Amino acid sequence: MIERTLFREEHRIFRETVRRFVEKEIVPFHAQWERDGIVPRELWLKAGAQGLLCCTVPEEYGGLGLDYLFDVIVFEELWRAGASGPGFLIHTDLVATYILSFGTEEQKRKWLPKMVSGEAIGSLGMTEPHAGSDLKAIRTRATRDGDDFIINGQKVFISNGQLCDILVLATKTDKDAGAKGITLFLVEGDREGFRRGRNLEKLGMHAQDTSELFFEDVRIPASNMLGEEGRGFAMMMTKLSQERLAQAVRSATVAEIIIEWTLEYTQQREAFGQTIFDFQNTQFKLAELKTQAMVGRVFTDKCIDLFMQGKLDPVDAAMAKMFTTELHCKAADECLQLFGGWGYMWEYPIARAYADARITKIAGGSIEVMKMIIARDMAESQRAR
Known part of the structure; x- marks a missing residue:
């Protein structure tokens, strides 16, 4: 190893x-x-x-x-x-x-x-009902009023939303300036007009509170601005590689543990006079997944190393997220199959891992966005030759 x-x-x-x-x-x-x-x-x-x-x-x-x-x-x-x-x-x-x-x-x-x-407890308020990965399309407004800003709008799919005491909130301070009209603010959880909506019922990750958030004339001082006015989008872009790397770390780890669970289970479970692992199909499936998990782990660790040196670029981060999250979902699906009917029971960790896995191809930028980033870089590299 x-x-x-x-x-x-x-x-x-x-x-x-x-x-x-x-x-x-x-x-x-x-x-x-x-x-x-x-x-x-x-x-x-x-x-x-x-x-x-x-x-x-x-x-x-x-x-x-x-x-x-x-x-x-x-x-x-x-x-x-x-x-x-x-x-x-x-x-x-x-x-x-x-x-x-x-x-x-x-x-x-x-x-x-x-x-x-x-x-x-901290939370990040960026996603809106009509704007997922397209952060430039957010509509939550922050309007200057003397030494204050007044915020109106809503967010959705906000992790830690029910518990948060401090929220990094993305707003539009200039609706006509596109990406340059986005500004970040720190919003305290007890501000008047800040309301938490439903704790959303999700396919997986059931123990993590994920919320709708509403802002109705929330008044905050200008000193709550995070960074400079109109620089919010640029600031968010500098942190996307780190967010996507964290997703890769998660998926690389979970893929490995899923394979471990499945190896242990198939070596114990018997069918047709032999263990499930004795079937060539099981061996081939696990060998393939183990190899892909090793590739994902080595690449992810390389990206961690690059990040710590300040050298991780957005394309490498996108590749790491794309590869590991697709492997994560594949491992959860194919390993659950090897558990048979028991794999569909919530008492088994593979069932919960299967439900938890699917969000990884969406959170932090969808797989489709990752592919666009990679393909765009390929085209630009080709033109530069």
Whole structure:
């Protein structure tokens, strides 16, 4: 097996800590959280106390100042356990990153320590009912009123939407300026006029709260602006590679664990006088998936390395997301088949993994958008020759 050389001894020790936390504080309760449709706030405080949130935030803002691999380990251990409920990725990898990258000193000192501790839960408000991957088409408006802005509009499919205390919100401050009319704001969860709609019933990821959000004359001070007015779209574009890399990390991890579950099950389950694994079809299926998972893992780790060097470009990130999420869904489908009827039962982790998998080809930019990015780069490279 190819060794994951990115990780050092301190990463191995931290992974053991995370794995113990997941096994003790999450796995025994996750089924109930799926029925509830939400993870309790207490889990966030426990995770914060263990140093599992926002690992890369500098010490001056209450964090540990660790490298990105520590965040990766947290994400991998959650997904390896099938714990799709805790929305730590959105909180850590996106919201905290936006504030750290673009926030004022006051904004950083106000929010980052609370996000590290789990006292404040972060969410990202970008998607709207009529505008999915097309962020330029958002309609939520922020209108200047003296030293304030007044926000009206709505968002949908917002992870951590029911729990969030701080929201990075994409708005239009100039409806006629296209992408250059988009501005980001920090909106507190207790602002008057900010209303949480339904906790949406999804195909999978049942324990993660995913919401509609409504803004009715929400007044916020201009000091809540994140970055510069009209620079929101450009700021979002700088973070897409990181978001897509996180999706690749997730899918590479889940594909591996699904294959492990299936190998164990097929070696124990008997049919027609032999184990399911003894059938050549089973062996060929698992051998093919194992090989593809290894390719996906090596490529994803290479992209992590490039990201940590500041060299991950959008095309490589798109390729990683496309390959790993398609493999993720393929592995879930083909491995469930090898479980037979039991694979369709919710008590088996393969059933939940199958339901959870499908969103990966949509979230963070659909597979079709990834293919457009890759194809466009191919055409531009051809013209440049």
